[in-house]
Amino acid sequence: MGKKIGIIGAGPAGLTAGIYCARGGFETVLFAGPQPGGQLLLTTDVENYPGFSTPIQGPFLMEQMEAQAVSCGCQIKYESVHSVDFSGPSFQVHAQESHVFDAVIIATGASSKWLGLESETFFRGFGVSACAVCDGGFFKGKDVAVVGGGSAAVEEALYLARHCKNVFLLHRRDALRAEKVLQQRLERSPNIHILWNHIVKEILGQEKPKKVTSLRLQNLLTEEVYQKPIDGIFIAIGHHPNTELFRDTLTLDPAGYIVCEKGTCFTNIPGVFAAGDVMDPHYRQAVTAAGLGCMAALDAGIFLESKE
Numbered sequence: 450m451g452k453k454i455g456i457i458g459a460g461p462a463g464l465t466a467g468i469y470c471a472r473g474g475f476e477t478v479l480f481a482g483p484q485p486g487g488q489l490l491l492t493t494d495v496e497n498y499p500g501f502s503t504p505i506q507g508p509f510l511m512e513q514m515e516a517q518a519v520s521c522g523c524q525i526k527y528e529s530v531h532s533v534d535f536s537g538p539s540f541q542v543h544a545q546e547s548h549v550f551d552a553v554i555i556a557t558g559a560s561s562k563w564l565g566l567e568s569e570t571f572f573r574g575f576g577v578s579a580c581a582v583c584d585g586g587f588f589k590g591k592d593v594a595v596v597g598g599g600s601a602a603v604e605e606a607l608y609l610a611r612h613c614k615n616v617f618l619l620h621r622r623d624a625l626r627a628e629k630v631l632q633q634r635l636e637r638s639p640n641i642h643i644l645w646n647h648i649v650k651e652i653l654g655q656e657k658p659k660k661v662t663s664l665r666l667q668n669l670l671t672e673e674v675y676q677k678p679i680d681g682i683f684i685a686i687g688h689h690p691n692t693e694l695f696r697d698t699l700t701l702d703p704a705g706y707i708v709c710e711k712g713t714c715f716t717n718i719p720g721v722f723a724a725g726d727v728m729d730p731h732y733r734q735a736v737t738a739a740g741l742g743c744m745a746a747l748d749a750g751i752f753l754e755s756k757e
């Protein structure tokens with residue numbers, strides 16, 4: 450009987466794994482979960498996914514990836530996985546029904562943390578972003594803000610400073626948590642300005658064409674509330690990997706990311722693999738997630754062949 454691979458997640462990692470597993474001759478079932486298509490559904494223009502000479506829409510790219518996976522023979526279930534049993538020798542995945550697999554690939558991604566403002570949701574993809582590498586290029590020569598005080602926020606600000614006229618780093622405290630070496634680079638960047646003790650009260654903009662035009666800020670020391678013209682805002686207050694389901698079974702790092710053997714997608718359980726943002730706290734790009742999905746599928750194939 451043919452071997453069966455289960456994939457949890459329908460972002461670039463899961464769908465690429467689906468393409469490779471199905472093409473590799475395995476019976477492949479993919480669970481799409483709460484957001485079929487993954488994080489790229491939250492954005493508009495994608496300019497850095499190879500293969501397209503003009504920007505493409507995130508949802509369009511994911512529709513195409515899904516259609517490609519299906520045409521290769523990957524079966525997609527629009528269901529969330531609510532529990533797993535990896536005690537083996539085969540693996541159980543419980544969604545609307547229970548399924549048994551010879552190998553499982555986890556590609557449940559990560560979620561950016563947001564401020565929780567209604568205006569933030571309204572302008573997401575239209576001047577509000579959580580990824581400087583993804584969207585910084587749209588703000589060349591413009592003024593942007595970055596919210597946060599950790600290493601990720603400083604890295605985002607440093608990246609944006611290469612493209613933008615001015616970068617305003619908004620931090621609610623009076624000291625950064627970022628690594629010292631990053632803080633030193635920040636100090637050497639003439640177009641990065643830190644606004645200490647500041648919070649965002651509201652993101653303001655226009656509806657047609659939809660875009661951010663300013664922020665309503667509050668200085669927590671003086672309590673002054675004022676408006677600052679700005680073209681874009683990057684929220685860099687962290688990410689959380691979607692690993693709650695695996696907390697008791699897989700080795701996770703202190704931030705909750707699945708730990709894989711260096712240079713592979715093997716987790717601590719033979720036959721269970723992880724790919725994409727759920728195991729990658731560093732790169733967090735669609736193309737790296739897709740690459741890791743490919744690696745996980747090839748690793749799973751090698752694992753299953755070695756068992757025969």
Ligand SMILES: Cc1cc2nc3c(=O)[nH]c(=O)nc-3n(C[C@H](O)[C@H](O)[C@H](O)COP(=O)(O)OP(=O)(O)OC[C@H]3O[C@@H](n4cnc5c(N)ncnc54)[C@H](O)[C@@H]3O)c2cc1C
Nearest residue numbers: 458459460461462482484487488530558583725726733735
């Ligand atoms: C606003 C925004 C803009 C971005 N722009 C770009 C860009 O321009 N270029 C770029 O390269 N990258 C961009 N990124 C980053 C990119 O989207 C991610 O790196 C990529 O989507 C990660 O892919 P993934 O497959 O690992 O996870 P995700 O895309 O996060 O997909 C996770 C999948 O897991 C599923 N899932 C979760 N829990 C369960 C469960 N219990 N059961 C079943 N399924 C489950 C979800 O439904 C989803 O389908 C952007 C991200 C954001 C948030």
